[in-house]
Amino acid sequence: MNHATLLYDYFDESAKKYPGKEALIFSDRRYTYREIFNRVNFLSRFFINHGLEKQDRVLIYMDNSPEIIISFYAAMKAGGIFTIINSVVQLQKLSYIIGDCKPKIIVADERKQNIVLKAVRKNAISCTIIWTGPNKINPSAEENVSTFHWTKIFGRKSYKLNHYDLQKISNRRVLDIDLAGLIYTSGSTGEPKGVMESHYNIISAARSIIQYLGNTPDDIILNTLPLSFDYGLYQVIMAFMFGGTIVLERSFIFLTKVLNLVAKEKVTGFPIVPTIVAMIFKTIDLKSFDLSTLRYISNTGAAFPAEHIKRFRKLMPHVQIYSMFGLTECKRIAYLPPEEIDNRTDSVGKAMPNCEIFVVDKNEEPVKPGQTGELVVRGSNVMQGYWNAPELTAKTFRPGLGFREKLLFTGDYFKTDQEGYLYFIGRKDDMIKSRGERISAKEVENIINQVEGINECAVVGVDDEILGQAIKAFVVPVKGFKPDSQKIIFHCAKNLEPFSVPRYIEFLDELPKTAHGKTDKKRLKSIPVNKEQE
Numbered sequence: 184m185n186h187a188t189l190l191y192d193y194f195d196e197s198a199k200k201y202p203g204k205e206a207l208i209f210s211d212r213r214y215t216y217r218e219i220f221n222r223v224n225f226l227s228r229f230f231i232n233h234g235l236e237k238q239d240r241v242l243i244y245m246d247n248s249p250e251i252i253i254s255f256y257a258a259m260k261a262g263g264i265f266t267i268i269n270s271v272v273q274l275q276k277l278s279y280i281i282g283d284c285k286p287k288i289i290v291a292d293e294r295k296q297n298i299v300l301k302a303v304r305k306n307a308i309s310c311t312i313i314w315t316g317p318n319k320i321n322p323s324a325e326e327n328v329s330t331f332h333w334t335k336i337f338g339r340k341s342y343k344l345n346h347y348d349l350q351k352i353s354n355r356r357v358l359d360i361d362l363a364g365l366i367y368t369s370g371s372t373g374e375p376k377g378v379m380e381s382h383y384n385i386i387s388a389a390r391s392i393i394q395y396l397g398n399t400p401d402d403i404i405l406n407t408l409p410l411s412f413d414y415g416l417y418q419v420i421m422a423f424m425f426g427g428t429i430v431l432e433r434s435f436i437f438l439t440k441v442l443n444l445v446a447k448e449k450v451t452g453f454p455i456v457p458t459i460v461a462m463i464f465k466t467i468d469l470k471s472f473d474l475s476t477l478r479y480i481s482n483t484g485a486a487f488p489a490e491h492i493k494r495f496r497k498l499m500p501h502v503q504i505y506s507m508f509g510l511t512e513c514k515r516i517a518y519l520p521p522e523e524i525d526n527r528t529d530s531v532g533k534a535m536p537n538c539e540i541f542v543v544d545k546n547e548e549p550v551k552p553g554q555t556g557e558l559v560v561r562g563s564n565v566m567q568g569y570w571n572a573p574e575l576t577a578k579t580f581r582p583g584l585g586f587r588e589k590l591l592f593t594g595d596y597f598k599t600d601q602e603g604y605l606y607f608i609g610r611k612d613d614m615i616k617s618r619g620e621r622i623s624a625k626e627v628e629n630i631i632n633q634v635e636g637i638n639e640c641a642v643v644g645v646d647d648e649i650l651g652q653a654i655k656a657f658v659v660p661v662k663g664f665k666p667d668s669q670k671i672i673f674h675c676a677k678n679l680e681p682f683s684v685p686r687y688i689e690f691l692d693e694l695p696k697t698a699h700g701k702t703d704k705k706r707l708k709s710i711p712v713n714k715e716q717e
Contacts, residue, residue, distance in 0.1 A: 190382045191259045193424040209431045225342035226257035233311045237262035242286035244268045247433045250315045254290045262355035266365040269411040278302040293320045359383040368511045377570035378511045387563035388514035391536040400426035405450040407435035446473035453480045458700040460491045461639040481505040488632045489528040513564045530604040538562035555598045560591040615644035617652045630678045636664035641702045655687040666690045
């Protein structure tokens with residue numbers, strides 16, 4: 184019988200059930216469940232001995248690595264709250280996050296010493312810092328900062344704790360309503376916002392996703408996404424919940440290496456984002472790789488272009504495709520069953536298990552099928568709100584149907600068909616107002632992606648004295664394909680209303696991306712308009 188109540192309980196149960204099984208594969212390092220379990224307990228005791236109190240924050244700042252996984256489980260086990268920050272984050276944003284969450288402990292790559300210490304000094308916080316890496320950089324002496332190195336903490340051959348130490352950890356008395364993590368995501372004000380995730384929020388979301396993906400202990404998941412991105416992080420959380428194996432890569436940059444891992448490690452599940460797909464179709468011949476063990480691929484973070492789905496289906500007919508939709512504030516909302524992927528290519532499906540959704544108008548009344556409205560989410564997967572931001576929390580997380588229940592107003596526009604399947608229209612802040620009409624950037628992108636020779640595209644609104652906003656499309660052509668802006672304009676004019684046809688087309692070698700692999704539309708909007716493109 185499973186007695187798990189807290190997020191780390193699920194990992195502990197898997198470690199007891201499959202102690203000698205490989206839980207994590209990273210480069211040439213392979214860890215069994217028993218090894219990770221012992222290291223997590225060992226680091227958890229270290230955190231407690233160095234002042235971590237219940238619900239104190241542990242900030243983790245490095246590239247994908249086993250150290251991240253051990254650290255965030257140890258933080259939770261010690262009663263703390265983890266927050267994982269992508270290593271590409273620079274000083275200004277890191278300083279803001281450290282000032283916002285005020286971590287008691289920081290675990291960071293030693294190569295980031297200068298930036299971390301500058302951020303700590305700027306916020307005048309007292310903390311313990313654990314450096315990871317080869318231990319080749321001498322730590323700088325800082326007032327109110329204690330420093331240790333990972334290799335010194337784990338310098339022993341055995342990390343198994345005695346009964347007294349294990350009792351010390353269990354005395355923390357953590358509840359499932361306590362916060363487990365803060366996931367920082369981009370905010371409309373320009374400053375990142377920390378989404379507060381309780382143990383039961385994460386468990387509910389993960390269990391629902393495991394249920395519809397049909398995961399079993401036999402599954403081996405290949406994750407190339409940053410663990411600072413909740414989509415990447417949940418791959419580890421879910422694998423450790425159902426007793427599977429996670430193959431962790433630092434990134435998806437070296438695609439040939441990544442795809443070769445599918446055959447080498449007998450990978451069954453591969454979570455991706457549209458950026459990865461665009462890179463694959465631009466540079467890789469999938470027919471040259473053995474993908475026979477792959478059972479499914481999944482997508483979220485941004486809508487999967489219909490043309491990419493069709494190409495995947497043709498190249499890998501044996502692989503199930505799960506087109507999904509979610510956002511950090513509730514992890515996941517909906518998924519499209521694979522058997523519907525050919526009939527409803529543009530849909531992201533229906534609500535996942537233990538989740539209810541509504542599409543409402545500005546008066547919060549349900550809209551009819553075919554009408555556009557804002558998506559509202561109800562369920563245990565709806566997170567607790569934003570850290571240190573009560574006004575923003577009250578605006579987004581509103582009173583629900585039950586006692587102290589919260590509904591999430593997502594800020595995403597959707598419509599449904601007669602059968603209730605969801606179709607993403609765009610975010611509130613991704614809608615373009617031109618000629619008095621509200622235009623979905625996503626709708627225009629879908630049409631442009633249908634043009635032969637287009638690898639990916641992004642559509643934004645640019646200021647225009649007459650139109651209010653004019654539509655500008657940034658297009659990445661397939662390698663070796665000569666771009667033709669007039670062909671794109673003609674196709675759009677044939678398939679869109681006149682006010683939705685782009686006024687400007689600009690060709691790029693690649694679209695700028697955020698640290699999480701999403702198209703960076705803020706950077707695109709900052710590119711000056713070349714009137715000759717008109």
